[in-house]
Each structure stands twice: as structure tokens, then as C-alpha cells.
Ligand SMILES: Nc1ncnc2c1ncn2[C@@H]1O[C@H](COP(=O)(O)OP(=O)(O)O)[C@@H](O)[C@H]1O
């Protein structure tokens with residue numbers, strides 16, 4: 289969609305294109321799992337492949353690692369074509385979703401494996417293994433077998449094993465998906481810190497938008513083997529290119545509308561405006577729940593100035609989620625969810641309460657209804 | 660719906676604890692084993708201390724003569740070592756030809772895997788006698804195998820009625836057992852682990868030595884134990900393909916019991932086979948502990 293031209297949102301460019309995928313295609317039998325994928329990963333950046341399960345993230349990652357051959361396309365690393373090179377010649381560190389540690393080797397042996405394959409001296413190996421284990425804080429478990437470790441520890445061994453060979457590219461396949469929530473937060477920071485410290489070009493596969501948004505320099509949103517959008521977390525969140533991106537990254541309200549002659553959008557009996565003009569007559573309007581302001585005492589929905597959209601709404605349900613409270617409104621037959629941070633002295637509201645919802649024109653995303 | 664009718668009533672569960680159920684379920688097979696296996700073995704053990712009289716007679720006695728006689732007779736020493744060596748050779752040959760097949764089967768999936776597995780098991784559906792005769796036809800002096808070798812300009816070796824024939828026949832007959840044992844023991848071999856080795860810079864060859872082989876050792880140990888035990892106690896194939904010229908423990912036991920009617924000696928040899936089984940089992944568990952340790 290918009291993978292060639294990437295405007296940066298105030299985030300400085302990290303480096304030149306380093307890992308380039310050109311016209312990548314993968315078919316299993318007649319089923320095309322990856323279709324014409326083009327992507328340039330910059331040197332030293334952490335890029336996320338984000339998408340729902342089955343959209344082809346792992347397939348893409350495994351093609352980069354050389355574990356599966358693409359049906360068509362070219363992979364280059366720093367200008368060198370590696371498409372035909374076997375995995376053991378590619379110099380890439382891969383962390384599997386299931387970690388795939390060698391069950392018959394100790395932690396130290398696992399980490400040493402890649403170095404032994406490179407024919408390093410024993411002293412060098414011992415040195416580097418100790419350093420790598422130190423980096424993931426596992427020195428004290430060097431002589432344990434993988435089965436004697438917790439999930440989080442195994443995950444760190446897998447990371448150390450992939451990093452110790454100082455690969456040109458680090459590939460992570462949902463490395464945090466098997467960890468519990470608290471550990472996941474810790475590991476996110478840890479992985480990001482190590483990545484920045486080493487300045488290693490990293491491709492991070494995840495289906496978790498929070499992970500992608502919080503850790504990565506750029507995000508590639510994928511769906512059904514296609515790239516939907518490439519951009520910084522900020523771009524992806526604020527200027528989603530497709531309705532899919534808008535609803536997959538962050539939550540959003542969606543409501544159908546019609547374009548009017550003067551370029552406004554009619555939803556039920558209300559008229560709203562958007563920053564970007566509608567491209568079709570039938571449109572889908574999306575607004576993020578926490579960008580909507582509730583005015584419980586407003587008398588009318590008269591437009592005040594050019595910067596806000598206002599719509600009358602009736603409260604239908606309230607969900608208390610601890611740090612936020614969700615108000616479900618009925619807006620001309622569609623449901624709108626509005627989120628507010630909770631306060632100790634919350635004014636209680638009742639079903640049927642009337643209010644006026646307002647949000648900025650900037651926050652109004654408009655897509656063609658069939659997009 | 661239907662399962663509900665099989666549920667035990669609450670009262671029945673209470674009066675009939677799980678331990679009771681276990682005993683009740685195990686009792687029949689325990690009885691069968693006691694009558695059909697343990698008693699005859701004890702009987703054999705007792706028999707091996709009896710005295711053999713000329714003409715097939717047995718004198719009740721308590722003598723170690725059969726045992727000491729065995730260990731002082733060079734024929735029997737050779738018979739025992741020969742049996743062990745040939746069985747080990749057959750085990751090794753079976754392992755070598757079965758391992759690639761088992762590895763391939765382990766990696767196959769879906770209907771293809773089912774089909775291949777059935778193919779591997781299908782020889783078990785024919786009797787070893789039939790398959791042995793098949794091999795006799797193939798390996799006979801003017802048989803197809805000899806003809807092929809001759810047509811390539813070589814002098815065909817004798818492959819029948821000698822140890823070579825026995826090894827070839829038994830190797831093929833034991834392959835299904837070996838393949839199934841190997842596959843049963845390949846549980847720890849995750850294709851992801853092989854891939855991890857590859858991405859870490861290991862060539863396919865080094866991946867095999869450092870990862871695949873160590874992870875398949877439990878399967879190898881299990882298959883070798885089973886095939887060794889089956890090889891050393893096999894009777895039909897050595898009898899038919901050895902043509903009376905190959906002397907192994909099982910054939911000798913048969914000869915002593917049926918031809919010479921020396922039951923005490925046959926019993927002693929049988930007990931010796933049991934002792935070899937025990938030793939094989941001990942070696943197996945030793946190796947297993949070393950692998951897993
Ligand atoms: N070996 C295979 N044979 C056939 N289809 C496959 C194979 N591997 C993956 N697929 C299909 O390719 C698609 C993408 O898979 P994958 O890359 O694993 O998705 P993701 O990692 O994004 O969840 C899925 O629809 C999956 O069913």
C-alpha cells in the first residue's frame with residue numbers, strides 16, 4: 289500500500305536500508321501466503337511485523353533466515369544477495385517462539401554452540417558465553433539444562449544464544465508470547481535495551497500491538513500476506529492507512545456515514561467533518577474512544593468553531609475497567625464507546641442519560657466503506 | 660448422553676476404591692503371566708540342575724554339572740559368543756538401514772505418514788516363515804540376487820545356508836520393530852531445534868552429529884535392545900536360512916530339547932538366554948541414564 293514512501297514523524301532516521309526484501313512471494317501449493325512483499329529494514333532499527341495470527345509473519349521471518357525458500361523474490365543484506373544462501377551461511381540470529389533450545393545441552397553449551405560452529409578457540413568461547421549470559425543475567429544458571437529453567441529464563445537463553453554469534457540481523461518470532469504479563473513487560477524493556485546497546489538490526493514478529501507500539505522504531509502491519517502499512521508507531525496509530533490498521537492497532541469506534549455535496553459526512557442526522565476528505569460516497573468513520581469528550585450538560589449540538597465534531601448521544605451501558613471507565617453510547621443507531629480515566633469522586637451516570645460527544649476533526653478517520 | 664449411562668453411581672465409587680479397581684483389572688493378566696510365564700521359567704530353572712541320562716531320561720538331582728559343563732566345553736563357549744556377536748551384528752545392520760527410514764517417517768505428516776507407517780508395519784502381518792522362504796528364493800545359488808551380481812561381472816558370494824544369509828534375513832525381519840522403536844524414541848527431536856542449529860551456523864552434517872543423533876539416542880537404545888533380544892532368541896530364520904550349518908543359541912536349544920532329548924542341557928541354555936536378556940536390559944538402562952543424565 290504505502291511501503292515505498294515513508295515519511296518520518298519527527299523520529300530521526302536510524303540508518304540506510306540494510307535488509308531488503310524485494311518482490312517476495314511464497315506459495316504453498318496453490319495458496320499464496322505472501323504476496324509481493326517489499327520491505328527495507330534500516331541498519332540498527334528494530335522493526336515489528338505486526339498482524340493477526342496466520343497473516344504470514346512467521347513465514348516472512350523464516351524466509352529471511354533461509355529456513356524456507358521463497359517462491360519468488362530477492363533478499364539482500366547490506367547489498368549482498370543472500371536469497372540462495374543456506375541458513376548456516378546467513379549469519380542471522382533467530383529466536384523461536386518455542387525457544388527451541390537444545391534439550392541435551394546445558395545453558396552454557398547452548399550458548400556456545402554457534403561459536404563452536406564458527407571454530408572459535410575454547411578461551412574465546414568461554415569468554416563470550418560468560419558475557420552473553422551476563423547480558424541476560426543468567427550467569428548463575430550456566431550449568432543447568434533447559435528443562436530445569438522457567439519460561440522466562442529459557443527465553444533469555446534463546447536470546448543469548450542468538451546474540452552471542454554477533455549476527456548481522458536478529459530475528460525474533462513472538463519471543464514474549466509464552467510469558468506471563470509481568471515478565472513480558474520486563475522482557476520488552478530488556479530486549480529493547482540490549483538491541484539499542486548493540487545497535488543490531490532486528491525484525492520482531494508479534495501479534496500484540498502494544499509490544500509493537502512500545503518497543504519498535506517502525507511497524508509493518510500485515511494482513512493476509514500483504515503489507516497494509518509501514519510506519520513509525522506514531523504514524524500507524526494516528527494516521528492508519530486502512531480501516532484494518534485503524535482497528536488492529538489501538539481500539540476504535542466505527543460508524544457508517546455518507547458523503548454530502550459540501551464535503552461533510554452525514555451520520556444519521558448529524559454532520560461531521562474530517563481532516564482528510566472522504567474519497568467515496570459511502571464511508572466508514574472511525575474515532576478512538578479516548579479522544580472523545582463527553583459533555584453531559586450541553587444544551588445543543590451546534591457546531592462551535594471549525595475544529596470539533598459534535599453529536600448527540602444516549603448512554604446505554606457503563607463498563608468499569610479499573611483505570612478507565614467505558615461509556616457505551618447510542619449515536620443514531622450505532623454504538624460509540626468513550627473512555628475516560630477514572631477518578632475517585634466519579635459522578636455516577638445512568639442508562640438513558642443524554643450527552644453531547646465531541647472530538648476534534650483531526651481525530652476523525654475516514655475510509656471508504658468497502659476498503 | 661451415552662456416556663452418562665456408563666458413569667459409575669456415586670455409591671459404587673465409594674465402596675469400590677481406585678486401588679480396588681486397579682487390582683481387579685490387573686488380576687487376570689497377573690494370573691496369566693504367573694501360570695504361562697513365571698511357573699515355566701521356575702520349572703526350567705529347576706530343570707537346569709537335574710541330571711540328564713542317556714536316551715532322554717531325566718534324573719531328579721541338584722547338580723551344577725550342566726552349568727559347569729557348558730562353561731568348559733569350547734563348542735558352547737563359541738556358540739554363546741557367536742550368538743552374541745551375530746545378534747549384535749544383526750542389530751547394528753538393522754539400525755543402519757532403519758534409522759533413515761524412521762527419521763523420514765518422523766518428519767512426514769498427514770496421510771503420507773499414515774501410508775508409510777502402514778507400509779512399514781505390513782511385513783509384520785506375514786509370518787516370519789513365509790518371509791524367510793522369500794529370502795531363501797532370493798538368495799539361492801542361482802537366485803535373482805546372485806544373477807544380478809553375476810551379470811555385473813562379479814563372482815556371487817554364498818549368501819544362503821551360512822551366517823550371511825541369517826544376518827540378511829533377520830535384518831529385514833527385524834526392521835519394522837526397529838523403525839517403530841526408533842520413532843517411539845524420537846519424541847525429543849523437534850524440527851525447530853534442528854533449524855536453530857542451522858541458523859547458528861551448523862552445516863547439515865554437523866547438525867546431525869551435534870543435535871539429531873544425540874536427541875535420537877533414546878530411540879536408538881530402545882530399538883537396539885528390542886532387536887538384540889529378538890535376534891538372539893530367533894529360531895525360525897536361523898534354522899531355515901542357516902541350513903543346519905549356523906549354530907546359534909535358539910537353534911541349539913531346539914536341537915537339545917527335540918533331537919537329543921537332553922532337557923536339562925536345553926533348560927540350562929534357555930536360562931543362559933534369560934541371563935543375556937537381563938544383561939542387555941541392564942546395559943540399556945545404564946545407557947538411558949547416561950543419555951538423560
Ligand atoms: N508448511 C505450510 N504448508 C501450508 N500452509 C502453510 C504452511 N506454513 C504456513 N502455512 C500457512 O501460511 C499462512 C501464514 O502462516 P504464518 O506465517 O505461520 O502466520 P503467522 O506467523 O503470521 O501467524 C497461514 O495461513 C498458514 O496456514
Ligand SMILES: [Mg+2]
Pocket residue numbers: 342345346347
Ligand atoms: Mg507465527
